[in-house]
Amino acid sequence: MIKRLFIANRGEIALRIVRTAQRLGITTILGASQADATSLPGIQSDEVAIVGPAPSNQSYLDVDAVIAAAKAARADAIHPGYGFLSENARFAQAAADAGIIFVGPDISSLNAMGDKLMARKVGIEAGLPVVPGGEAADKEEALARAEETGFPVLLKAVSGGGGKGMRRVDRAEDLSAEIDAAMAEAQASFGDPRIYVERFIASGRHVEVQVLGDGEQAIHLGTRDCSIQRRFQKLVEEAPAPAMPDDKRAAIEDAAVRLTRHLNYRGAGTVEMLVDAESFDFYFLEMNARIQVEHPVTEAITGVDLIEQQILIADGNPLGIRQDDLSPTGHAIEVRINAEDPDAEFQPSPGTITRAAWPAGPGIRVDTHIATGGKVPPFYDSLIGKLIVHAATREEAVDKLAAALASMRIEGITTTANLHAKIAANAAFRKGGVDTRFFKEFAA
Amino acid sequence: MSNLPLTPDAVSEIVAIIDGSGYDRVDIKTDAFRLRLRREGGADNAAEGWTQDWSFAEAEAPAAADKVAPVEELPDGLLGIAAPLPGTFYRAPQPGAPAFVKEGDKVEKDTVVGIIETMKLMNPVHAGCTGTIEKVLVENSEMVDASATIMHVRPD
Numbered sequence: 001m002i003k004r005l006f007i008a009n010r011g012e013i014a015l016r017i018v019r020t021a022q023r024l025g026i027t028t029i030l031g032a033s034q035a036d037a038t039s040l041p042g043i044q045s046d047e048v049a050i051v052g053p054a055p056s057n058q059s060y061l062d063v064d065a066v067i068a069a070a071k072a073a074r075a076d077a078i079h080p081g082y083g084f085l086s087e088n089a090r091f092a093q094a095a096a097d098a099g100i101i102f103v104g105p106d107i108s109s110l111n112a113m114g115d116k117l118m119a120r121k122v123g124i125e126a127g128l129p130v131v132p133g134g135e136a137a138d139k140e141e142a143l144a145r146a147e148e149t150g151f152p153v154l155l156k157a158v159s160g161g162g163g164k165g166m167r168r169v170d171r172a173e174d175l176s177a178e179i180d181a182a183m184a185e186a187q188a189s190f191g192d193p194r195i196y197v198e199r200f201i202a203s204g205r206h207v208e209v210q211v212l213g214d215g216e217q218a219i220h221l222g223t224r225d226c227s228i229q230r231r232f233q234k235l236v237e238e239a240p241a242p243a244m245p246d247d248k249r250a251a252i253e254d255a256a257v258r259l260t261r262h263l264n265y266r267g268a269g270t271v272e273m274l275v276d277a278e279s280f281d282f283y284f285l286e287m288n289a290r291i292q293v294e295h296p297v298t299e300a301i302t303g304v305d306l307i308e309q310q311i312l313i314a315d316g317n318p319l320g321i322r323q324d325d326l327s328p329t330g331h332a333i334e335v336r337i338n339a340e341d342p343d344a345e346f347q348p349s350p351g352t353i354t355r356a357a358w359p360a361g362p363g364i365r366v367d368t369h370i371a372t373g374g375k376v377p378p379f380y381d382s383l384i385g386k387l388i389v390h391a392a393t394r395e396e397a398v399d400k401l402a403a404a405l406a407s408m409r410i411e412g413i414t415t416t417a418n419l420h421a422k423i424a425a426n427a428a429f430r431k432g433g434v435d436t437r438f439f440k441e442f443a444a
Numbered sequence: 445m446s447n448l449p450l451t452p453d454a455v456s457e458i459v460a461i462i463d464g465s466g467y468d469r470v471d472i473k474t475d476a477f478r479l480r481l482r483r484e485g486g487a488d489n490a491a492e493g494w495t496q497d498w499s500f501a502e503a504e505a506p507a508a509a510d511k512v513a514p515v516e517e518l519p520d521g522l523l524g525i526a527a528p529l530p531g532t533f534y535r536a537p538q539p540g541a542p543a544f545v546k547e548g549d550k551v552e553k554d555t556v557v558g559i560i561e562t563m564k565l566m567n568p569v570h571a572g573c574t575g576t577i578e579k580v581l582v583e584n585s586e587m588v589d590a591s592a593t594i595m596h597v598r599p600d
């Protein structure tokens with residue numbers, strides 16, 4: 001039985017994990033940097049262990065420091081949250097070596113999804129459709145691949161993430177120069193110059209499936225649509241994916257479960273698909289072997305506490321939920337409130353929050369670590385909270401979102417709240433089913 | 445450490461109850477926390493909804509002092525280049541690379557003299573003035589506050 005849970009993260013997700021663990025009767029230890037020692041997660045957790053100074057490479061990203069702090073705190077499990085060390089196989093191994101349960105999938109699953117090319121290979125083995133294309137060790141191979149799939153193509157870094165090393169190429173004569181640039185960018189960003197070539201899907205939606213597995217059984221908790229992104233960073237997420245035929249949605253969910261079973265996956269995971277916005281053909285992209293920022297929309301429609309499920313599975317329990325037990329209801333939307341200035345190219349806006357009046361009431365959930373007087377330090381990412389609304393229909397959920405955004409007041413720093421209010425009023429968004437080009441056109 | 449007194453679900457329930465009443469505000473204050481619930485909007489503002497505003501006595505007490513770059517008085521006749529944001533100051537585009545500028549270099553208004561890393565984003569620092577770098581006041585990878593002076597510039 002997990003009795004002492006070390007939370008190797010910060011911010012809203014740390015507070016989120018603390019709350020569920022305490023409800024389960026588990027003692028929580030927040031592994032915080034010096035900058036976060038007196039943050040809300042620090043107040044809410046039962047104990048605080050300092051893992052290092054403020055900069056994350058000396059604290060939240062320092063495998064040895066985090067493991068040492070967890071050992072010193074006599075933790076029997078570590079929850080890594082998202083980001084930081086959550087999908088780091090070396091971290092999971094170090095926890096295992098220290099006799100501490102890693103609340104996440106087996107190391108074999110982390111490795112299987114470790115890079116995009118590996119994920120693609122595993123997806124094919126599991127019988128999932130992938131975007132036409134493949135590895136390109138050199139330019140000749142890349143050109144051959146591009147001719148197979150047809151232009152335009154997308155060059156992607158094998159070790160990539162966050163859009164870096166990703167390039168669209170429209171014409172064969174540009175390919176050589178673009179490959180050079182993509183490889184250089186991939187080397188600089190990820191220390192790995194390998195790239196691969198994929199057919200470019202002009203109108204695609206980012207649809208993902210929440211899955212749970214216990215190593216044998218696997219279930220899905222429905223789809224999420226995260227097509228509204230800025231530079232591959234998600235801004236708005238909703239569940240279920242709107243404006244999509246039920247049989248197509250079911251096919252995507254089935255494919256995700258197939259992959260989860262194929263991996264003998266243990267824990268919570270997200271299978272990401274690229275869905276053609278017109279034909280609804282779908283292609284497997286990758287699997288995120290961790291809890292996701294946008295998990296609350298799934299919790300809203302299913303009533304399942306995903307953090308609780310993670311902890312139960314990590315503790316060796318078989319899945320306590322069967323597919324038939326789930327009957328998702330209504331529609332949920334999450335918007336990310338970031339400390340950024342949308343009118344100044346999303347420049348970060350750290351500082352002290354002089355007033356934080358978050359929305360409240362039935363059907364409204366706010367996951368945040370920021371209260372009035374709270375500080376947004378300059379060391380970490382800019383997420384200060386997530387507003388999640390849930391209603392019987394998507395139309396009602398959008399109205400609820402608009403009303404909640406109109407009433408909330410965050411003062412002292414600049415946030416993306418007003419940007420979300422504009423998105424909530426946008427006709428294409430209100431209609432539902434926008435593709436990943438939405439934000440660029442919306443912002444133009 | 446003390447735990448937060450009310451769960452999010454409890455707050456939702458309280459709001460649901462008072463929403464049906466004539467009250468527009470609830471203010472709960474204890475030694476440990478203050479929670480203000482307030483009905484926003486209505487009347488000319490079509491949107492009507494409740495907000496929750498938390499503050500905590502023990503939150504955000506001064507954390508262990510972070511290293512902060514010295515803020516100096518500007519010597520006579522010199523201009524200062526100020527940090528546009530708080531964050532970590534870097535003199536070069538990547539470790540081992542030559543510095544953007546060194547003492548004695550000429551700069552123009554839009555010359556990049558360094559980078560400040562804030563919230564995982566790299567923000568260029570522009571000289572903002574024309575002249576010669578007289579002195580670099582901040583070490584590489586040192587923390588700076590917003591508007592701290594990073595460099596002195598002798599105007600042409």
